Amino acid sequence: MLGYYCINCIMAMPHFTCYPMILSESDVTVALLKNMAEKVDLQANNNGQQQWGQQFPPPFTGRPPGSQHPEPVSHDFDNDLARQQTTAPFMQHFFPRIVPSLPFPDFTDYQRFNGFQRNAFFPTPFGPQFVNPAWNSFQISPAMHNPMMGMDNFNTPQHAEYNIKQSLDEKFESGSEMKAVKDEPMENLDSKKQNEAKTDHQRYSSLSTDKQFEQSRTALPSFTPTFYSVPVAPLDIATNNTFKPELSPPPGSLHDCQVCLSTHANGLHFGARTCAACAAFFRRTISDDKSYVCKRNQRCTNASRDGTGYRKICRACRMKRCVDIGMLPENVQHKRARRESTGSTPPPPKIGFDNFFPGCFYPPFQQNSSAVPSQPSTAESGRPSVTENNSST
DNA sequence: TTAGCCTTGAGA
DNA sequence: TCTCAAGGCTAA
Numbered sequence: 001m002l003g004y005y006c007i008n009c010i011m012a013m014p015h016f017t018c019y020p021m022i023l024s025e026s027d028v029t030v031a032l033l034k035n036m037a038e039k040v041d042l043q044a045n046n047n048g049q050q051q052w053g054q055q056f057p058p059p060f061t062g063r064p065p066g067s068q069h070p071e072p073v074s075h076d077f078d079n080d081l082a083r084q085q086t087t088a089p090f091m092q093h094f095f096p097r098i099v100p101s102l103p104f105p106d107f108t109d110y111q112r113f114n115g116f117q118r119n120a121f122f123p124t125p126f127g128p129q130f131v132n133p134a135w136n137s138f139q140i141s142p143a144m145h146n147p148m149m150g151m152d153n154f155n156t157p158q159h160a161e162y163n164i165k166q167s168l169d170e171k172f173e174s175g176s177e178m179k180a181v182k183d184e185p186m187e188n189l190d191s192k193k194q195n196e197a198k199t200d201h202q203r204y205s206s207l208s209t210d211k212q213f214e215q216s217r218t219a220l221p222s223f224t225p226t227f228y229s230v231p232v233a234p235l236d237i238a239t240n241n242t243f244k245p246e247l248s249p250p251p252g253s254l255h256d257c258q259v260c261l262s263t264h265a266n267g268l269h270f271g272a273r274t275c276a277a278c279a280a281f282f283r284r285t286i287s288d289d290k291s292y293v294c295k296r297n298q299r300c301t302n303a304s305r306d307g308t309g310y311r312k313i314c315r316a317c318r319m320k321r322c323v324d325i326g327m328l329p330e331n332v333q334h335k336r337a338r339r340e341s342t343g344s345t346p347p348p349p350k351i352g353f354d355n356f357f358p359g360c361f362y363p364p365f366q367q368n369s370s371a372v373p374s375q376p377s378t379a380e381s382g383r384p385s386v387t388e389n390n391s392s393t
Numbered sequence: 394t395t396a397g398c399c400t401t402g403a404g405a
Numbered sequence: 406t407c408t409c410a411a412g413g414c415t416a417a
Contacts, residue, residue: 267409268408268409269409269410270409270410275397276397276398276399277396277397277398279409279410280396280397280398280411281395281396281397283411284395284396287411315395331409331410332410332411333410333411
C-alpha cells in the first residue's frame, strides 16, 4: 500500500485527488496517515540528515533523494508571501493532528526542497478537505488528479466549472461551500476560448481511461483548471484567532450571527451581533464558569460548513469565536434569584473572564472604573450598566 | 447534560 | 415600547 506515492504532490500515500484510493475504509486511511507521521517523525529525530530548517523535517516524498519531480516549476511562490501566510494554517489544520509537536514549515522552503510547485493537497468533493497551503484559490483538474474520472461515470464532473470567488452573500446564503457558479456560456466564446474553456472531462472523455490518465499526467500545464471554492479557515496568524472580521456575514443576511454563521442574529448580545442560541451559549458558559477543550486544536473554522459534521464548530471554538467577535464576558450579569423567590438572596460576585480562560487569547479588560459599577451598585440595581460599559455598541 | 426557544424583568 | 439579559422549559 505504501508503495503508492502521488506523482503530482508530496503525499506519501494514495489519495483521491492524485491517485485512486484503493482502500477507502477510514481505518486504513488512519493507518496510512500514522505511517506517514512515523516516517516524518523519524526524519525529524535524525538531525544529521535534516536538510532544511530546524522546525520541520523534509517531508517524506516517496522519491529517492535528489530525484526530480516530473513536473516543471511553473509558479513563483516566493513573491506571494501574503498568500502563504493566509493559507499556511490549512496545513496546520491537518498536520498537528498527526505530528502535534512539529510546526508546519514555510511552504516556499517546503516546495523548494521538493523541487516542485504543484499542489500538495487538494479538496475532493467526497473526501477529506486537504488543501494546498500555497494557494488561496487553488485549482484542481479532476481528469488530472482523479484518474477515476470517466470510469463508470464515477466522479465525472457534471458541474464543470466552479467559481472560486464566491461573494460573501453567496457563501453564507447558499449554505454550501461547494456551490457551483456557472461560467459564461460556451456559445458566447470564440472557438479558441471554447477549447480553453472545455473541461477536462470534455477534452478527454473520448479517450480510453488509460489514455485519459496518461493525457492528464502529461498535459498538466495546458489544462484549464476546474475551480473549487476553498474552505477558507478563518484564522489570523498574528493573533492566532480563528476568526476574521471580513469573513463574518454581512449584517442583514440570513445567517448574520457572527458566531455560528448559520442563524439570523436577533440583536446585540453581550456586545456582538449573534443569534439567541449563541447568546445563551455564551451566557451559560460564562455564568457557569465552564471551560472547553477543542479536540481539533482550536481549528474548528465554521459552524455550518457542511452536513457531515466535520467542520461543525465545537464548544471550545464556539466560545473562542464568541470572544473573538467581541462578546464581552463582563456583560454577563450575576445569577439572579429564581423567579419564585423574593429576591432577598444576595447575588453572587460577577464572574470575570480571567476566571474562565486565564491568560488565554483575550486581553485584559480595559475596565473603566466610572463605567463598570462596583458590586454594591450592581446588587442595588440588580443589573450593571451594560450600555455604558459597552460604549462601542 | 446541553442547546435552543420562550417567558420574565429591568433599563432606556 | 424596545432591547437585552436571566431563568425556565423541553427535546435531543
